[in-house]
Amino acid sequence: MKKIxxxxxxxxxxxxxxxxxxxxxxxxxxxxxxxKNYIVLDVKDKKASELYQKSRQFVNxxxxxxxxxxxxxxxxxxxxxxxxxxxxxxxTTKRGSKTFINATYYTELRFKEGKVKFEIxxxxxxxxAYSTKLYFSGGGNGKTFRIYNEKNGKLFREQIKxxxxxxxxxxxxxxxxxxxxxxxxxxx
Numbered sequence: 001m002k003k004i005x006x007x008x009x010x011x012x013x014x015x016x017x018x019x020x021x022x023x024x025x026x027x028x029x030x031x032x033x034x035x036k037n038y039i040v041l042d043v044k045d046k047k048a049s050e051l052y053q054k055s056r057q058f059v060n061x062x063x064x065x066x067x068x069x070x071x072x073x074x075x076x077x078x079x080x081x082x083x084x085x086x087x088x089x090x091x092t093t094k095r096g097s098k099t100f101i102n103a104t105y106y107t108e109l110r111f112k113e114g115k116v117k118f119e120i121x122x123x124x125x126x127x128x129a130y131s132t133k134l135y136f137s138g139g140g141n142g143k144t145f146r147i148y149n150e151k152n153g154k155l156f157r158e159q160i161k162x163x164x165x166x167x168x169x170x171x172x173x174x175x176x177x178x179x180x181x182x183x184x185x186x187x188x
Contacts, residue, residue: 021120021168023161025137025148028120028168038119039172043179048111049076051179055109055116058178071106079109080121088125089134089163091145100128107171116179118172134160 019039022031030036043051052075059081060066072080082104089101103125110117125134137148147157147164155161 019118019172021165021172023136023147023164025150025153027123027136028164037121038117041116041118041172041176041179042114043116043176044114046114046179048113051111051116052076052079054179055079055111055175058175061178062174072108077111079111080106082106085167087128088167089160091127091157091160099132101125101134102128118175120168 019041020031021028021039022034023029024034028037030039046054056073056079059070059079063069063081063083069081069083070079071082072078083106085103085105087100088103091099091101093099103123105123106121108117108119108121110119126132127134132145135146137146137150137153145157147160148155
């Protein structure tokens, strides 16, 4: 029974077959190849036009004002949309106080037969309390804090790194689940 449970956990954590994001000093990167800023999702048996339409549906279902968040589109090829996430992260200081961090980011999707190129093209993260910006490394003057030390690349805030990876990988997983969901009849 334990082996079956472990196998299930392993498979469910790799829903998109190792295609995950990781946080690096340069930003979000492909966990398998940190030279790439994107991941490629395999969606077997779906044409580019189907993937584009399902992606438009995803935005329509998940966002309050879908027409306002869509920032670019080319029918059956490309879709770009903006997401605002209030309290994306919570940073707890050594003294125990909490700082909430909001984020605005852009997702770009490109479609081919059975594949989607998924990329987060920009992320702007700010503390709600102090108007400080969160950087992966470097950047900005004054009221900022970083995940990595800009000089030596040493990880400063492991909890934030893990939280960001979980957030964006869950975002990808949610999107992939939506793409693979079969249309079902609703019983009114």
